[in-house]
Amino acid sequence: MATMRCVVVREHGGFDRLRLEERPIPVPGPGQMRIRVQAIGTNHLDTWVRRGVPGHTFPLPLIPGSDACGVVDALGPGAVGCREGDPVVVLPGVSCGACEACQSGLDQLCRDFHILGESCDGTCAEFVCVPAANVAPKPRALGAPEAAAICLVFQTAWNMLVRRAELRAGETVLVHAGLSGVGSAAVQIANVLGAQVIATAGGAEKCAKVKALGAHHVVDYKAKDFVAEVRTITGKAGVPVVFEHVGAATFDGSLKCLARGGRLVTCGATTGGNVQLSLHAVFFKSLSILGSTMGSKGDLRHILRLFDQGRLVPVLDRTLPMAQVGEAHRLLEAREALGKIVLTA
Ligand SMILES: [Zn+2]
Numbered sequence: 001m002a003t004m005r006c007v008v009v010r011e012h013g014g015f016d017r018l019r020l021e022e023r024p025i026p027v028p029g030p031g032q033m034r035i036r037v038q039a040i041g042t043n044h045l046d047t048w049v050r051r052g053v054p055g056h057t058f059p060l061p062l063i064p065g066s067d068a069c070g071v072v073d074a075l076g077p078g079a080v081g082c083r084e085g086d087p088v089v090v091l092p093g094v095s096c097g098a099c100e101a102c103q104s105g106l107d108q109l110c111r112d113f114h115i116l117g118e119s120c121d122g123t124c125a126e127f128v129c130v131p132a133a134n135v136a137p138k139p140r141a142l143g144a145p146e147a148a149a150i151c152l153v154f155q156t157a158w159n160m161l162v163r164r165a166e167l168r169a170g171e172t173v174l175v176h177a178g179l180s181g182v183g184s185a186a187v188q189i190a191n192v193l194g195a196q197v198i199a200t201a202g203g204a205e206k207c208a209k210v211k212a213l214g215a216h217h218v219v220d221y222k223a224k225d226f227v228a229e230v231r232t233i234t235g236k237a238g239v240p241v242v243f244e245h246v247g248a249a250t251f252d253g254s255l256k257c258l259a260r261g262g263r264l265v266t267c268g269a270t271t272g273g274n275v276q277l278s279l280h281a282v283f284f285k286s287l288s289i290l291g292s293t294m295g296s297k298g299d300l301r302h303i304l305r306l307f308d309q310g311r312l313v314p315v316l317d318r319t320l321p322m323a324q325v326g327e328a329h330r331l332l333e334a335r336e337a338l339g340k341i342v343l344t345a
Contacts, residue, residue, distance in 0.1 A: 001025075005345075006125030007325050010061040012052030015326035018064075026129045028076030034129045035090060037345040039148035039319070041067030042328045043181060044270055045118060050329060058118070065117040065124030066092035069138055069148040070345070079132040087138040089304070090123055090130055092116045092152045093294045097133060108159070108294040115152075115294065124325065126345045133297065139307040146314040147307075149340035150185075152294075154303045154312065156267050157185035157243070159295030161193065165241045165265040169194030173241040174230055174257050176200050176250055178210035178218065181340055182267060184315040186243045187213045192311055195241075198233055200226050202335065209338055213315065226250075230257040238262060248272030258287055265290040315339035 003022045011017060028034040046064045068090040072082045082088055095102050095110035102110045116122040116130065138147045160182075161167045173190050177183040178199030190197045191214040199215035201207045207218045219229040230239060238259035244251065247269025254264055255277070264287065281287065306312045317339035320328055328341045 004126035005322065006063050007065070007322065008061050008063055009050050009058075012050065012058075012060075015050075015329055017050055018325045018329065020323055020325075023125075025127050028074050028079065028129045030077045031079050031132055032076040032129045033072055033079050033082060033132050033135050034074040034076075034127055035068065035070040035088060035135065036073040037068045037070040037123060037126055037128055038144040039069045040065050040123050040322065040343040040345060041148040041150070041152065042325075042332060042341045042343060043067065043152050044268070044332060045115070045152070046124075047329050047332055049118060059120070063117065063121040063123075063125050063128075065122035066115055066152045067148050067150070068123035068128060069144040070128075072135065073127065075132075076129070081132045082135050082137065087144075088135045089138050089147050089151055090116065090128065091134040091136055091155075091297050091300055092123075093155070093297065094120065094131060094134060095297075097131075105296045105298050107296050113294075124322065124343065136301055136304055139304050141308050141310060142314060145319045145342040145344065146316060148342050149314045149316055150303075150307065150312075151300060153181035153340075154185045154189070155295040155300045156292070157182045157189050158299050158303055160243060160265045160267055160290075160292040161186060161189050161241070162299070163295070164290040164292045165243075165263045167193055167195050167241050170196070171241060172196040172198060172234065172239045173243055174198045174200075174226075174239045174254070175215070175243045176246045176254070177202075178213065178215055179206045179315070179338060180245070180335075182245050183243075184210070184213055184339065185312075187215050188312050190214075190243075192306065198230060198239065206338060209315075225253075227253045227256045234259070241265070245269075246271050248275055251275040251277075255281055255287070258285065261286045263288040263290060265292055267292045317341050319344050
């Protein structure tokens with residue numbers, strides 16, 4: 001039987017839990033397509049799958065990985081949309097397609113929603129089988145490593161800014177960690193929307209790169225207090241929208257940065273998820289705190305078009321061979337990367 005190499009997490013722990021294994025090449029089921037994977041985008045989510053999350057059960061053993069670019073290699077019965085040999089990207093959110101949420105274009109609210117590499121086997125493999133609905137043509141303007149780096153983070157940032165916070169042209173948004181995966185996506189999407197961007201980044205090199213991405217102001221959070229800087233930049237008014245994904249380390253400051261009537265939208269908590277919240281601030285300042293996770297496949301297909309038009313660009317730090325997946329996790333956790341880290345299959 002033909003086999004493939006893949007990364008498997010059998011138990012939670014350190015980088016050594018990312019084991020390279022051989023498995024039979026999967027056969028596409030009804031409505032599925034098999035992708036011969038060329039490049040795999042890594043995300044913070046992968047590190048949570050490896051480390052484990054208190055109170056959450058991952059279905060181990062699990063192949064991590066939510067993003068990938070490759071070529072359609074085989075079609076299961078009834079799979080339509082792409083043909084064998086087509087260069088494609090994998091859309092990371094799997095949903096039933098038949099419920100009210102799905103049919104309203106809110107796939108991420110489907111009760112059967114799951115993310116590849118988080119609640120079912122993912123993309124960190126030489127081959128992956130996914131529903132045909134999760135396969136879209138690769139933007140022609142991008143190479144495989146670039147195309148593998150975009151879906152999860154741009155979908156997440158788009159849903160936060162466009163669908164949840166409803167950021168408008170002319171408004172100002174504070175984006176934390178503007179060179180992180182979701183941060184670099186948010187800086188660019190805010191620009192496409194015509195908004196003003198204040199971004200934070202750690203250190204002069206990262207700040208310069210965030211500025212080049214289109215941030216109008218960049219605050220080096222290692223050198224300066226971002227709350228004081230936002231007050232100065234906005235003439236003490238604060239910002240109408242804060243883009244949060246850092247969590248405990250920044251949440252209190254993020255609330256203080258909000259103008260009256262401001263909206264804070266959050267998709268993550270990489271520094272911890274338990275925060276103190278003054279209800280007085282929430283009601284006296286008429287604040288909105290909005291949760292967001294992933295986004296719709298329809299929005300993601302629109303985002304891919306913006307890549308084809310060159311209005312959004314992938315931000316890559318480096319590519320590594322799949323066997324060095326542990327090093328990719330180390331770079332992510334140490335915040336050493338200046339952009340996305342992509343594995344080659
Ligand atoms: Zn559904």
